[in-house]
Amino acid sequence: MRPRPSGAPALTVLLLATVLAVAGCAPQPADAGSPPSAEPSASASFVPGSLVVIGDSxxxxxxxxxxxxxxxxxxxAVGxxxxxxxxxxxxxxxxxxxxATAAIAQLGAGVSFADAAVDSLSQKEADLVLVLLGANxxxxxSMDAVTSADDFAAGYAALLTGVxxxxxxxxxxxxSVPDLLRLWELGRDDPAIAKAWGASPSCRSLLGNADSDAAADVARRAEIGALLDAYDDAIARACAATAGCTFDDGAVHGVVFQDDDVxxxxxxHASRAGQATLAAxxxxxxxQALGG
Structure with a gap:
């Protein structure tokens, strides 16, 4: 999630020092002849000693x-x-x-962040891994730059396999991916917010002509909404195919953010209150992943 106000510093690629991979220590590919990993035990008393989140801004x-x-x-996740x-x-x-906590997260990260994320994760102890990607x-x-549903599905499946x-x-x-259209709805009728969004090169696929009800703009936003639904479906399928993975059943996407959450x-982006809403x-x- 990348929009920023006019005049704000450009968001550059940032990987926190705590999550930089050690040079030369990228994980080796799995032996094609080896059996799949056994699913982690589902005991009701699981206590994670370490937590890693893979995500974006x-x-x-x-x-x-x-x-x-x-x-x-x-x-x-780790606040x-x-x-x-x-x-x-x-x-x-x-x-x-x-x-112990670590954030393997990058400004503007999308599903293409998978390889770097897995490289970093391989250098860490991780009992619990949270994954929140897709907004970017x-x-x-532009609409030409969005990740297609098929490419997202392939990339996300590869990410979970690597994790x-x-x-x-x-x-x-x-x-699931936060409902970006809800965030647009909260600001679209405020002229100052619409102007700030219009002055930013970020998220033009959704926030371009934010206050417009022209048919083309309405159709473009509907396309983004349908794409987010397709992403969520892909996340659910990839998780179901991955041992020891729990999907949130759309809980994050279902959050109806309010003004104070932004x-x-x-x-x-989320305010402190919005971060609390997301955590809840x-x-x-x-x-559920911990056993109840």
Missing amino acids: MSLGVASCGAPEPCLDASW TDPSVDSISQRLTSRTGTAP DACTS RQAAPEARIVAF SEVDHF AAWPAVE
Whole structure:
């Protein structure tokens, strides 16, 4: 998710130092003749000692702390701000043990981030892996740049395969893509917000001509909505085909964000409140992955 206000610094590719892969240590491809990994045990008392999130600017907490830059303290997944009650904090409350955390996340990351993400994951201990990707595959500079449903499906399946190989015993939770059209709906009737979106080169596929009801613009947004649904279907299928993976059954996509959930920095990324809303929606799937 990448929109930013006019005049804000350009979002450059950023991979946090905590998630940089060690040179020369990329995971080796699986032996084609070896049997598939056994599904991780589904005991009801599973306590993850380590948590890794694979994602984009949402998981980095971009724009959630009053500036157009990452703020991991407010991340829905690994944040430490008590007002967010992140997945990491909820795990601590549930188990009495704070997991080690890492964010393998990049500004503007889409499903093509898979190879880099798996390389980084292979260097880490990961008992629980959360995956939230897809927004940037639909939210692009133009309709020509969006990731097709077929390409997304292939890329996401490869990502989960790589995650399973890099972390054979980890529980995986695959999340649906946030409803980007809801975020557009919240700002489209505000002239100042529509103007800010119009001045940004980001997410033109959705936010271009944000206040227009012309037939072409309505059709374009409908196409994005249908694409997000196709992405969610692909995520569900890939997760079902991956041992030890739990899908959120559309919980994240189903979040109906409110005005307070959106950052005033760019009127598109989540605020602290929005990060808390996301964490609450994501938590039931994590509980399911842990065994109830």
